[in-house]
């Protein structure tokens with residue numbers, strides 16, 4: 001493992017950030033590829049360490065940083081790692097980089113299932129890297145989850161991520177379009193969560209190159225008005241949810257009203273639109289009210 005004098009490392013880092021980019025991205029590379037956490041770097045700056053042991057040499061780190069700056073490749077794809085909540089997840093260009101605004105989904109679920117339920121069956125539709133399903137399976141070891149995704153590469157990444165994060169088997173992975181792989185679970189699901197592609201076409205076209213050129217279009221684009229997939233999920237939910245079962249969907253900042261209407265048209269009650277950390281109406285939750 002390359003041993004780098006603290007002063008060299010500090011001036012190297014200052015040189016890199018002077019070329020452009022943001023501290024968070026550079027710190028991500030230094031941590032996930034170089035093996036030096038922000039805490040360790042802090043100790044170096046306080047002169048508590050004379051040398052720093054890195055997992056790769058500075059040339060390697062610099063070449064990744066240059067690729068990020070020159071080609072716009074997200075640092076998570078360059079390192080193959082994304083941090084989400086307290087999870088360290090493998091990511092590739094086959095899966096969306098899990099977003100911090102989605103983290104709140106886990107708290108919303110925990111709020112909704114405070115008491116009573118000992119064991120429930122939940123599904124994470126369009127799991128991508130597995131973020132939501134894995135976080136829930138870890139938080140609730142006695143719950144049984146199924147994570148689905150249409151892309152078999154995503155399923156592979158998500159199941160590997162789960163195996164790395166947990167020694168339990170309370171999350172299964174199935175490949176297929178939204179509810180399709182869940183035939184066996186019709187009428188048996190207590191909770192379904194989805195962070196589907198919901199970006200309207202005209203907004204997708206204006207997304208930053210860093211997103212548009214590297215993140216999977218299939219995970220972001222929701223058709224002309226962004227609601228194509230949200231509609232499929234809501235309209236089919238009644239076939240799969242138990243009476244009283246919950247559906248929780250992440251949506252675009254301006255879709256709350258429309259998504260709530262879709263819930264109400266499909267036999268959902270107690271429908272609420274919830275805000276994310278930035279005060280944006282980001283999530284819609286409701287309970288299926290089967291007659």
Ligand code: GLN
Nearest residue numbers: 096098127128195196219
């Ligand atoms: N469920 C995954 C996430 O929240 C993937 C979402 C997606 O690809 N649209 O990150």
